[in-house]
Amino acid sequence: MRIARWTVTDLIHDGFVIDDRVVEFPDGLTVADVLARGLSATGELYERVRDAAATPLADIRLLAPLVPAAVRDFVAFEEHVEGVSAGVEGKSDVAPEWYEAPTFYFTNPHTILGPDEPVSPPVTERLDFELELAAVIGAAPGVGQANLTAGDAASVIFGYTIMNDWSARDLQGREMKVRLGPAKGKDFGMSLGPWIVTADELAPYLDADGFLAVRAEVYVNDELVGEDLVSNMGWPFPELVAYASRNSCVVPGDVLGSGTVGNGGCLGELWGRNGSLTPPPLQTGDIVRMVVEGVGELVGAVGAHVAAPQLPRARTRTRARRR
Template identity: 45%
Template sequence: MKFITFEKSDGKISAGWLVDEEHAVDMCEASSGRLPNNLVDFLNKSEEYLKQTEGISVGLDQKGVYPLSELRLKAPLPNPKSFRDFYAFEQHVKTARERRGLSVAPEWYQMPVFYFSNHLAITGPGDKIPKPKNSLWLDYELEIACIIGKEGRDISADQADEYIFGYCILNDWSARDLQREEMKVGLGPAKGKDFSTTIGPWIVTKNELKALKQGNGFDLTMKARVNGILLSEGNLKDIYYSFGEMISRASQGVTLYPGEIMGSGTVGTGCILELGPEVHRWLEPGDLVELEIDCLGVLKNTIID
């Protein structure tokens, strides 16, 4: 299933799932209130509520079913409880560090590392992304995110799949010049990532990807285009650390809750920093950025002043 959050013509925000490529279900309306009207509450009882969705017969003329043309898709999880972003693709780590004259730290091969980003600055498909006023080096980052759907603590990597609800495309926008300066202090990115993180256009439940499992990831081609020009292309199967390993690391001595997001980090070639400004300039107002991942859709955003 593909879960979405959307705005209706009357301005009401609701959540539900896609029936097909042209229609969506308002899950609260279609279930006569048995299901909640937002995905955070849905995730708090995802196992119970997923079973209830199976019992809802949906016809295109049924109450609670809307043409997608009448809806505006929002970030599928507009208010996640937290957002951790990992650094899990070896090619990206190597290339990005080589461009700064650095080798890969040995510790990177010992554990999946992450930082916390601003979970209150989540944007969605079609949203305009303001370029930070004090930045000249705006970049996209082509990533995939997993959504936690079950509470757990000290989760083993082998058991972690039980705690994943689904996956979506993630664009970890980066103000590279701000990031470069602040990371000299040694605390990691902050204002360089603070302004926006985009997810969407929907969350695909994990069962839809099961047959594509390969290596530590899935056989999913990942692409990024700027103004229609293909700049980045990679595959999730090349990820060094699995989401199971990431969840295991994140949950050591910490309770994870439904509605938390974990990003994969950038796929190899998946940002301008890695490609180099000689391949493409930094992003400017008016640029259209499209991230595409097999089975997960296309996430489009335009940069503005």
């Protein structure tokens, strides 16, 4: 099943994508409602409406397939870390700590972009994309509870969507020198779509070790820049979900990105490997197209850069302890 949100004459609709048409959920249900009901209940909904009145896919505009409750983005591809570290640190290096656990950061759920929706980046000289596959959490036994096992975590994955984590690498690099971030280097836009493909649809791609062996590609202005198998992750998706739930919880509507795939999943990796800004950073008007086997394709254009109001530098203070 494919789950989507779309607009027709400025009204938002939620439902299924069936072949080349869209069918609304019954009873006014939204994607958030469906995720809260879980995968098995969604199958029952599908059977109710699969032959209902439909609208051609060509007549609607797809939106991001959900409004995320939270967005976690992992860094699960060793090859990506090797390349990016070469550009940032001058040498290819994977910290020993990377191998110990699937590290992630929280990013902004309020600047989510949909298919064909242009990104408005900050003023940056190193605009980049990141090709990722993301898991979407739905209702299942254990969801909302802390410390899921990997086995339990597998059942809470409702489906998958493509993620493009737009990145301003120069802003990101400055921030992370302060031992925090990424923040303003990342939080201006993240594209999701074109829809959520339910987990059962991708089950045939699982390899013997439980990794999703789907092919992922990214093109800039129709030129292939990167390609990888998602199964090159250091951890399979259920282990990412289990780690996210450690002493915490995941809930329906949470989005968990795989992190950037290797072998050109972002320009930053290639800059590190090539020792130069080759290929060049993204420019206004560039078109980034991501294709993931079994899911679909997500297209986004680079819009005009938007300058933000300036803030002053930190002030020198006396460090007095009394007024």
